[in-house]
Amino acid sequence: DEEVEHSLISSLEKLSNNNSPPDLTWGWNLTSDPCKDHWKGIICDKQNVTVKKIFLNGLSFSGSFDASALCNVKSLAVSLTAISLNDNNISGENLDQIGNCRQLTRLHISGNRSMSQFNNFSGPIPKEAYRFTVSSFIGSPELCGGPLPNGCPSLPSESLASAPQTEISETDKSKGISKEKIVMFSVYFLLALVLFFLVILRLCKKDKKKEEKIDADNKVAAVDDSVNRPSAPSNEYKIDVSKSENSVASAETESAMISSSSLVVLTSPVVNGLRFEALLKAPAELLGRGKHGTVYKVICEEGMTLAIKRIKDWAISSNDFRQRMQRLDQVKHPNVLPTIAFYCSMQEKLLVYEYQQNGSLRKLLLGTQIGEAFDWSSRLGIAATIIEALAFMHQELHDDGIAHGNLKSSNILLNNNMDPCISEYGLMAVDNLDQPSLVNVNSQKMTGQSENSFKSDIYGFGVILLELLTGKVVQNNTLDLARWVLSVVREEWTVEVFDKMLIREGASEERMVSLLQVAIKCVNHSPEARPSINQVALMINTVREEEERSIVSEA
Ligand SMILES: Nc1ncnc2c1ncn2[C@@H]1O[C@H](COP(=O)(O)OP(=O)(O)OP(=O)(O)O)[C@@H](O)[C@H]1O
Numbered sequence: 001d002e003e004v005e006h007s008l009i010s011s012l013e014k015l016s017n018n019n020s021p022p023d024l025t026w027g028w029n030l031t032s033d034p035c036k037d038h039w040k041g042i043i044c045d046k047q048n049v050t051v052k053k054i055f056l057n058g059l060s061f062s063g064s065f066d067a068s069a070l071c072n073v074k075s076l077a078v079s080l081t082a083i084s085l086n087d088n089n090i091s092g093e094n095l096d097q098i099g100n101c102r103q104l105t106r107l108h109i110s111g112n113r114s115m116s117q118f119n120n121f122s123g124p125i126p127k128e129a130y131r132f133t134v135s136s137f138i139g140s141p142e143l144c145g146g147p148l149p150n151g152c153p154s155l156p157s158e159s160l161a162s163a164p165q166t167e168i169s170e171t172d173k174s175k176g177i178s179k180e181k182i183v184m185f186s187v188y189f190l191l192a193l194v195l196f197f198l199v200i201l202r203l204c205k206k207d208k209k210k211e212e213k214i215d216a217d218n219k220v221a222a223v224d225d226s227v228n229r230p231s232a233p234s235n236e237y238k239i240d241v242s243k244s245e246n247s248v249a250s251a252e253t254e255s256a257m258i259s260s261s262s263l264v265v266l267t268s269p270v271v272n273g274l275r276f277e278a279l280l281k282a283p284a285e286l287l288g289r290g291k292h293g294t295v296y297k298v299i300c301e302e303g304m305t306l307a308i309k310r311i312k313d314w315a316i317s318s319n320d321f322r323q324r325m326q327r328l329d330q331v332k333h334p335n336v337l338p339t340i341a342f343y344c345s346m347q348e349k350l351l352v353y354e355y356q357q358n359g360s361l362r363k364l365l366l367g368t369q370i371g372e373a374f375d376w377s378s379r380l381g382i383a384a385t386i387i388e389a390l391a392f393m394h395q396e397l398h399d400d401g402i403a404h405g406n407l408k409s410s411n412i413l414l415n416n417n418m419d420p421c422i423s424e425y426g427l428m429a430v431d432n433l434d435q436p437s438l439v440n441v442n443s444q445k446m447t448g449q450s451e452n453s454f455k456s457d458i459y460g461f462g463v464i465l466l467e468l469l470t471g472k473v474v475q476n477n478t479l480d481l482a483r484w485v486l487s488v489v490r491e492e493w494t495v496e497v498f499d500k501m502l503i504r505e506g507a508s509e510e511r512m513v514s515l516l517q518v519a520i521k522c523v524n525h526s527p528e529a530r531p532s533i534n535q536v537a538l539m540i541n542t543v544r545e546e547e548e549r550s551i552v553s554e555a
Contacts, residue, residue: 004051005030007073008042015056015090017063043082043554046504050075052375053082055554057108061088065109068094071101081377082106082551089113102418105377106551124152126334127392264322265341266329274300274341274352279308292406292428297355305355306340310348311427318344324402328426331396335389337413337423351427358414361464365409365473368501376507377547379468382420383515384544386412387461389422391533394454401450402426407460408474409467455527458536462522469516471499482523489520508550514543 012028027039034051035044043053054070065085071077080101091113098107122142130146137143144152263276284296293312299305316324321344332338343350361382368374394403404411405428413423463478466485474481488497495503498512518539524530531539 001075002030003073004075005034007069007076008034008039008051008054011066011069012056013063014066014069014093015061015063015085015088017061045079046506050079052079053084053551054080055082055084055551056088057084057552058087061085061090064091064093065095065112066093067101068097071097071099071104077101078103080104081375082108084108084552085112086552087111103375103378105381106548108552262345263341263343264325266325266339274304276343278302279306279352284308288410290410305357307353307355309351309353309424309427311351314349314428318346321349324426327397327400328402331393333389333392335385335419335421336393336425337421339427351424353423356413356415356421356423358416358418360410361412361414361420361467362409362473364414365467365471368471368499369473374501375505376502376512377551379502380511380515380540380544380547382412383465383468384540385420386422386464387533387537387540390457390461391537393422393425394457394533397426398454401453403450403453404457404460405453407457407464408478409464412464452527454533455530458522458530458533459527461536462519462530465515465519465522469499469502469512469519470497471501478523485516486520489516508547511543511547511550514546515540518543 009028009030023040025040027034027037027042032039034042035048041054041056041059042051043055044050045052070080070083077100081103083101083104084106086108087110089112092109098104122140123144125137125143125146125148127146132147137146137148144150263274263279265274278300279298282298282300284298287295287297287307289295292314294310296308296310297305298308314321321342325339325342325344328339337353337356339351339353341352343352364372364374390404390407397403402425404422404425406424407422411423412420415421459478463474463481466481467473470481470485472481472484485497488494494513494516495509497516498507498509502512518531518536521529521531522536
């Protein structure tokens with residue numbers, strides 16, 4: 001690919017301050033191929049076709065690293081997984097373009113001149129960045145919280161995304177409010193007042209009509225969740241997907257109005273004033289039916305795309321469900337998909353999520369079976385992110401006894417940055433059908449049950465690790481995969497279990513075996529024998545750190 005060669009050569013020219021490559025033996029010219037002719041510092045895939053890594057450490061370069069030269073070239077942007085330029089004397093250019101290198105999981109640029117023009121981020125530091133020291137945030141004076149001495153004022157969201165909001169309000173404050181703005185706000189206020197009175201007037205009229213109707217019927221047909229009538233009254237919310245899968249629900253106008261009050265919209269920054277009518281009217285597409293319900297993709301008029309899960313057969317009272325949802329809403333982590341809203345009646349439980357167009361980890365793994373790339377460092381990164389998010393949730397919700405309950409690769413969704421997000425946390429009673437040790441869970445004491453549900457998540461995570469390592473996706477029963485892996489390992493054919501794609505890529509056998517050992521501990525048939533979540537997180541991080549060290553030393 002000539003474009004790739006040009007881009008690499010121009011990047012090197014910039015790095016070396018427009019000097020030609022210091023040594024002719026490096027390759028790096030248009031008459032040769034970066035992969036086949038083994039350009040210095042270039043690491044390609046096993047087939048010697050695509051450039052995967054650039055390692056140019058300690059080469060006394062004194063120019064600049066221009067991220068746009070690499071990451072704005074499509075074929076490089078989709079293949080590069082690591083760039084390491086440690087210990088030169090270079091500065092950075094267009095570093096904001098680094099995000100276009102979508103597969104990049106490692107960027108090593110320490111031991112250089114200033115690599116950024118500073119980020120100027122503002123707002124609260126997200127939790128997963130707390131482990132960095134204060135010096136990592138230099139150049140962003142508006143950041144607050146985390147390791148920084150300045151705490152944050154109370155803000156609705158903990159993400160950097162909330163920064164613009166903060167900035168705007170700060171600027172407004174400093175400028176003061178102009179006369180024009182006062183006039184404009186007064187007009188808005190008057191309009192809002194008129195609207196408010198109109199709505200009140202309408203509601204009063206409606207109430208009057210209703211009273212008259214009730215008098216005439218001489219009976220009250222109240223919507224009562226606790227009564228399951230054979231013939232539903234007209235104002236009861238009905239869902240009937242069996243008739244048509246083009247809408248999540250069918251309901252009459254009046255029923256929708258009554259039901260709208262039952263849709264509880266949580267503290268999500270994604271939707272504003274989501275109404276039940278919008279969900280009812282929107283076209284829906286069936287995404288899949290699982291053991292615990294059905295998921296629909298729904299495109300609302302406002303342009304939002306949502307995923308709605310109808311939960312099947314969960315014997316939980318409406319009150320407990322509501323309380324659980326509200327408690328879960330208080331615990332946020334960037335890698336846990338929040339529930340936007342929920343609907344709850346005796347017959348029906350619906351959960352609303354933001355639709356994740358990149359699909360699930362399960363889908364990604366299935367893709368490898370038809371040759372789609374999914375490299376070792378991305379798999380390791382995904383495992384590390386999931387366990388960190390799960391450990392956070394367990395810690396926060398341990399006292400409430402709320403574990404995930406149904407952790408599996410179809411419940412790990414990939415967000416727009418391809419980062420994994422745990423979905424459906426805490427929405428199910430523990431699924432014990434295909435886990436050997438939980439069969440008698442009902443006979444145990446309450447505390448034991450709750451502990452077991454946390455240990456059941458460790459089992460679920462172990463199965464995800466097995467899927468990542470073997471490239472095989474669990475079909476019906478997680479036990480099948482665990483049993484197969486154990487039988488192969490017992491016969492000392494360990495390498496046979498690994499995904500051939502990982503072997504071809506040259507992933508470290510030693511670290512794959514380390515991860516396999518973690519997985520095997522997690523799927524132990526006895527919950528007590530499984531490691532604690534913190535032990536699992538520590539083991540995964542150790543493997544990851546070893547991987548990082550080896551990448552740097554490879555260079
Ligand atoms: N927010 C979402 N965005 C995109 N896809 C989603 C979303 N939520 C669920 N899905 C996908 O919809 C499909 C059906 O989900 P569902 O949760 O019903 O299946 P499951 O996880 O196999 O079963 P269950 O959770 O009931 O045991 C899955 O492929 C899942 O990855």
